[in-house]
Amino acid sequence: MNSPIAAARPRAIDRVNQSLKRRYAAERRFRFLGASAVVIGLLFVTILFVDIIGKGYTAFWQTSIQLSIYFDPEVIDPSGERDPQELRRADYQKLARDALRAEFPEVQRRQELRELYGLLSTGVAQQLAERVQANPERIGTTEAVWLLADDDVDMLIKGKIDRDLPESDRRVKDRPLAWIEALEAKGAIEKHFNTPFFSNGTSREPELAGIAGALMGSFYTLLLTLLFSFPIAVATAVYLEEFAPKNRWTDLIEVNINNLAAVPSIVFGLLGLAVFINFFGVPRSTPLVGALVLTLMTLPTIIIASRAALKSVPPSIREAALGVGASPLQTQFHHVLPLAMPGMLTGTIIGMAQALGETAPLLMIGMIAFIVDIPGGATDAATVLPVQIFLWADSPERGFVERTSAAIMVLLAFLIAMNLTAVMLRRKFERRW
Amino acid sequence: MRKTLIAAAVTVTAFAATVSVQAVARDTISIVGSSTVFPFSTAVAENFGRTTNFGTPKVESTGTGGGMKLFCAGVGVGTPDITNASRAIKASEYDACVANGVKDIVEVKIGFDGIAIASSKDAEQLDLGLKEIFLALAKVVPDPEGSGKLIPNPYKTWYDVRANLPKIEIEVLGPPPTSGTRDAFAELAMEGGCKTFEQIKALKATDEDQYKAVCHGIREDGHYIEAGENDNLIVQKLVANPDALGIFGYSFLEQNADKIQGSKVGGVEPTYDSISDGSYPISRSIYFYVKKAHVGTIPGIAEYVAEFTSDKAWGPEGYLADKGLIALPDAERKAMAKDAQAMKTIGKPAK
Known part of the structure; x- marks a missing residue:
């Protein structure tokens, strides 16, 4: 069998061995690129935090x-x-x-x-x-x-x-x-x-300026946004996912919901101005109109997350419930919704965190304003945290520089807390099948 | 779970229903308008709220044009009572107001706002003329070779513009076209320099649109950098880069006098006095407008106007001067305060 021809023919294992070094190197390069992407990301986050905290901690x-x-x-x-x-x-x-x-x-x-x-x-x-x-x-x-x-x-x-x-x-x-x-x-x-x-509420004197007004404004706005958007979004998701027939209409609705999620937020502000303020006469600059606009903005986020959560509930649960005689409504409310709820809540919290950091749509509905009095309800004129940051950043007095950073720190603390809650909810209640 | 969901849905509908039918009464003044007047207006609003029994007025920063639009939308609690403006009301805006039933408008001129062209303290203080400002920043300039044509701006350094200026690259940070400061800069500085060229001046008579485009057009080849509406940011960038110049309101120069200096324009430094007496060329008057129909319906408007036009606010030693407002000359201020407090209305402006 020792024919020269056979010896000259390259064996597969040799080719593999030959390329092995190159393939390992490629993998190392890929890992290195991935790791450096993470490092760069972390680096920027660190720079951001160091800069903000360095400028802002003195304001406390x-x-x-x-x-x-x-x-x-x-x-x-x-x-x-x-x-x-x-x-x-x-x-x-x-x-x-x-x-x-x-x-x-x-x-x-x-x-x-x-x-x-x-x-x-x-x-x-x-x-x-x-x-x-x-x-x-x-x-x-x-x-x-x-x-x-x-x-x-x-x-x-x-x-x-x-x-x-x-x-x-x-x-x-x-x-x-x-x-x-x-x-x-x-x-x-x-x-x-x-x-x-x-x-304190805001002030033109840096030493008197506080964030209580903006915090209360953000609180009322977010509370109403949650109250409006969560029921509507969950109802939409349940209906589309569980009850609606699959036809051209539902396809159209689905495409539109996905589109809505990508619409720039300023557009919602324009819509809010035209519909809620000019047509329905909702008072300008109030958490109420802010919440209505932000509801429009967060709805698609929550709907999409809720539908994904519903999809992840295995069909066997539904079939078993129906099999022992539950009505479709009972199946939904007793079995499917409780299992999908953690996913829905996660989506809701992420939507709310988005709404908390939003300024562009509020510009059109008069929430970018100087409001000293701390709002006592949803129909008082109010502003929100990110808007307060924007207004302070634009003030000439030197003392506002540290206050801007301090307000950013407060806003970041809330965002981190909300996102952490979302992660913890998922950890605690998520079921895998 | 089911009950809560239904309850929530009912609450939402009920809430939405009550809101849409509710006629909203308002007991605080609503102010809109220019971002230039915003710092002054808010300071007065805050003092007014603190020292009287009225609520603190709500002040929105919408820009002069946006403010006029809201102000002129009609009479009623849904529309603002006062609009701030960094220029006088235009005839077209006045017509729009009258068409919507806003017939009686009170104009109050509150003072001056200077526009500074500033650089870092580390840099040499420049002495520019309006002509040099135009040549350095315009989109098209008359051909320096003397061909008589308008050519795209060829100047790269200040030295190219005028031989005794330093040999540093032209780099100017300034406001974007949406800003009122930019409008005023284009009108006062750019057009002022532009007019010095006979060739362009002649254009005004023959083709006004072309004239405006030439005089107000700012170059887009990277020598003029639109730095957004945030003037604090421009200050920071100037400190980091001593070769750059920045354009912003005088109040930012005053607050940051330890870091930046104002360039001389026409040999005059931007200071309180030089802007007040009009010798510094790039300054404009600022105003607010009151809807007379609302006086008496919305509580506190007359008192707000009285507070604004009191010497402790807008006088040369008042608290607005601390915020960077440049007060009107004494006689004019007195006359203006009298007219404002008597709610004297204006007729249609000339242009």
Whole structure:
């Protein structure tokens, strides 16, 4: 059998061995590419997070100045009757100003006094009023109170304004800087946890601006969106998947639902303006109209996810239920829906997370607005978190830079929490057949 | 499960039904309009809400044109009470207003807004004329060879534009065409420089559309970069790149005076005083318009106007000056405040 011809004929295994090295290399390259794609993705996410957190974490602390305030009865309550109306109307800013003058008695000229008063935020009146209203016994006493500093002072203390620059280039001039340094030396300037950031509505003064208004707006909008979209989406999915005959009409509907999922969101805003506001007269800028528009936007997402969830329930379940005498309706509600529910909820949460981060459709229906009052219901004018971020990012004051990042952090926290819930729901309830 | 689903469905329908029939009363002022006036309008709104018993007005930033459209849509609680504008109302807009029943409009001129051409503090301060701005940024310019034709902009560096300017590439970050700042820049700076060429000026009489296209057309070959509406972003980019210039409102220059400087235009630096007395050439008046029919129906409009036109707000030492508003001269401001508080209406504007 040792014929030369047979020896010369290449054996299959040799060819395999020969190519083996190349194939291993190809696999290594592929793995490397895959891994580097993941690394690049993670790198960008890290850069994003580091940048946002680096810029924003300082916003959670706010500079305050300690002054000993004399709650002058002459100013607060001249009639001496403790009338709540009178207590509310009093000129509390004057109390703070008097305290500042007592701190720096050498300041006399009008222009200098203006600069001195500028160290404090215009929000201190509110702060002092709340103190007096909480306990009217304070009137007539003297108390050391931490008062909010102006945003420029805050930026200086946080090191965002360089003290070494020449005076002409610095927003905090030499005189106020000397006062601030004197207060600092006394230990009368401190940074405190920024609770107003979570309890105030927005403001044009960075030190007073908070996200409570936007948070409540987002809350009402999302609640209504969920209330509108979930029942409609589930009903649509169940009907199309389980009951509807397969014909040209249902095909058409299906194609349209899939198309709807890909329509740019601004289009839904235009539709909302034309239909809900101009035709039905739903009030502009309210969570209600926002929710109606966002419902249109999230419906296709939830419908598609719900149909997929229904499809994954094996037919044997339905057949068994029908076999023991359940009606089609009972089959659906007692057996199929409970099994499909985790998938549907996952889709819903992802749809809601999308709605939470949306701004474009809200532009047309007047939710990109400056609204100070915290909305108390679904028909009050409101804005939402991403819009608040957009508006702050566009404000000229330096103090809004950190607030923008802080608001982004809050929004990201909510998004992460929602997506995590979706993942956990799937882990916990998902059944595999 | 079944019961909850049905209950939810019923709630939804009931809710939708009540909403559609409900006539919505409004007790807060609704303001729309220009994004340039937005920072001032919101500051007044906030102070107004804080110091009076009225609710804080809602201020939407829709742009001047968008605001006019909403404002002129009619009379009634569904339409805004006040619109902000970074230019005066146009005759066509006035006609649209009147056609929709908005007959009595009060115009309030609130001050000036300068447009700065700024660069990083690290860069050399430029001294540009309107002519140089036009030559550096226009889409078509008169042929420097002297052929008398309009040719696509050949200038690459500032040195090419004028020999005593530095030899750095022209790179200008500015607002996109949708912005009111861009409109004002095109009208004041570009057209101002454009008019200095006899050849183009002659065009105005013969072919006005062509004239406008030449004077307002900004180059699209990468030397002018549309940086979006976010002026803070432009500031950051200028700091990172000392060779670039940026175009934005004066208030951003004022807030960031430690990082950026305004280029001189026609030898004048953009400062509060130079914009106020009109010697800085790229500045415009800003306005708001009040729907007189709503005064008395929507509570607080008269008081809002009074707050806006009080010296503690729009005066040279008022809180709006801190936000970057450049106040009207004293006499004009007094007269304007009187007219505004008396709700004096305007007639049809000339153009």
